[in-house]
Amino acid sequence: MDRALKDARVYSKFKTFPPLYRRIRACNVAFYKGRDAAAYKCALAHLIEGTRKGNLYGEWNDYGRLL
Numbered sequence: 001m002d003r004a005l006k007d008a009r010v011y012s013k014f015k016t017f018p019p020l021y022r023r024i025r026a027c028n029v030a031f032y033k034g035r036d037a038a039a040y041k042c043a044l045a046h047l048i049e050g051t052r053k054g055n056l057y058g059e060w061n062d063y064g065r066l067l
Contacts, residue, residue: 001030001044004044025047025058
């Protein structure tokens, strides 16, 4: 997954996100890697696009605890 983020030129932006967010998103994308190639590509594309826009997707109202 790191290689895909680097190839899409969003790796440095992804590393600025909170560590818990990065770990959960990496786990969510990796979940599909050995199970469903199409779902893996879709999840990875969604992560890349959201990262490119600077968006944290999902429920991330942590009231400032992650930063």
